[in-house]
Amino acid sequence: MTQGKDIRPDAGPWTPSGELDGGTDDCGSGLLLSLSGAMRGIEVGQVLLLHTQEKSVLADLPAWARLAGHELLSVIDAGGGAGPWKLAILRGERAAQSIVTESFTSGTAVPLGQRLWLYSNFHCNLACGYCCAQSSPSARPRMLPVDVAASAVDEFVALGGRELLITGGEPFLHPGLGAMVDYAAQHLPVVILTNAMVFARGTRRSTLEAMDRERVTLQVSLDSAGPGLHDRQRGAGSHAQALRGIGQARELGFRIRVAATLHEEDLTAADRLNAALDNLGIAEDDRVIRPIAAEGFADTGVHISLDSVQPEPTLTVDGAWWHPVAVTNPHLRVADSPLPLRHVLNVMRDVLAVQADGAAEGRAVFRCT
Ligand code: SF4
Numbered sequence: 001m002t003q004g005k006d007i008r009p010d011a012g013p014w015t016p017s018g019e020l021d022g023g024t025d026d027c028g029s030g031l032l033l034s035l036s037g038a039m040r041g042i043e044v045g046q047v048l049l050l051h052t053q054e055k056s057v058l059a060d061l062p063a064w065a066r067l068a069g070h071e072l073l074s075v076i077d078a079g080g081g082a083g084p085w086k087l088a089i090l091r092g093e094r095a096a097q098s099i100v101t102e103s104f105t106s107g108t109a110v111p112l113g114q115r116l117w118l119y120s121n122f123h124c125n126l127a128c129g130y131c132c133a134q135s136s137p138s139a140r141p142r143m144l145p146v147d148v149a150a151s152a153v154d155e156f157v158a159l160g161g162r163e164l165l166i167t168g169g170e171p172f173l174h175p176g177l178g179a180m181v182d183y184a185a186q187h188l189p190v191v192i193l194t195n196a197m198v199f200a201r202g203t204r205r206s207t208l209e210a211m212d213r214e215r216v217t218l219q220v221s222l223d224s225a226g227p228g229l230h231d232r233q234r235g236a237g238s239h240a241q242a243l244r245g246i247g248q249a250r251e252l253g254f255r256i257r258v259a260a261t262l263h264e265e266d267l268t269a270a271d272r273l274n275a276a277l278d279n280l281g282i283a284e285d286d287r288v289i290r291p292i293a294a295e296g297f298a299d300t301g302v303h304i305s306l307d308s309v310q311p312e313p314t315l316t317v318d319g320a321w322w323h324p325v326a327v328t329n330p331h332l333r334v335a336d337s338p339l340p341l342r343h344v345l346n347v348m349r350d351v352l353a354v355q356a357d358g359a360a361e362g363r364a365v366f367r368c369t
Pocket residue numbers: 124125126127128130131132133134135136168169170195221234
């Protein structure tokens with residue numbers, strides 16, 4: 001099985017039960033997520049063979065394996081010092097930890113596993129310049145089937161989940177949103193992130209009217225007090241339409257949260273927005289003011305990585321992700337399938353536990369190239 005020079009000749013014989021091609025990823029990019037997922041895919045006592053072309057992995061992997069409770073058995077240099085390399089890792093067992101995570105959405109600290117994000121779809125009536133999901137009217141819808149959402153809710157609730165957030169794209173463009181929310185709201189509180197521009201009439205209005213006012217909150221995007229910044233970022237006339245949508249939903253009895261995405265350099269914009277929200281009667285606890293993330297369509301903004309944001313488990317139709325603002329970032333993909341949710345949360349806990357132990361040692365485990 002092994003070819004080339006083993007630079008840990010003390011390692012005994014082993015046979016891999018799984019293999020992972022890490023390519024050129026380093027431990028600061030996607031490797032630790034995919035590696036943690038692959039280790040979860042084999043049994044305790046089995047061996048994973050990691051293929052890598054990234055030399056820094058040789059320096060980081062021993063520390064990662066020790067912190068994660070695994071054993072690095074062997075490093076095989078197949079290229080005379082220039083790589084690629086193969087690393088044989090024996091899966092150990094690590095005690096589960098309770099992890100507390102910060103929320104990008106409201107600043108509230110919640111244990112991992114209590115809050116779950118679903119991307120209902122990726123198409124949108126708008127095409128905002130900073131959209132982290134790369135949504136637009138022409139985006140591939142990538143709609144989450146209602147039965148997959150229901151299965152995620154079932155598993156999430158069984159695991160102790162407390163809050164569901166549905167985002168997109170514009171969720172009200174998903175024809176199954178009503179059924180999705182109806183099912184979820186029977187089990188836990190639901191927040192729908194919306195631009196509030198598409199439910200004024202017709203079937204989307206009916207969908208909204210049928211939702212449970214006690215269990216469903218709408219989080220509406222409103223980027224500025226007046227139309228200036230909001231319309232520049234989101235399209236002419238969108239500010240006025242968002243305000244109309246807020247009014248329509250409030251008339252129907254819904255609790256409204258407002259979320260603004262601001263440029264960090266505009267120091268007075270938040271003050272002006274807060275004054276406008278005071279006038280609108282939006283409670284302070286129902287305001288989320290956040291910076292632009294350098295993800296998706298945005299080429300500037302807050303850098304998002306494994307160690308710059310705490311995880312917010314996020315499911316899409318085709319995978320699971322570290323954070324809802326990073327669903328176009330291949331380095332923050334946790335799994336290739338949204339379910340089972342238990343696997344997604346376990347991989348995140350493994351990574352968090354290694355981060356915590358590494359930080360306690362003062363060691364920068366995750367390198368970002
Ligand atoms: S930021 Fe929101 S409203 Fe704008 S394109 Fe993206 S999903 Fe649509």
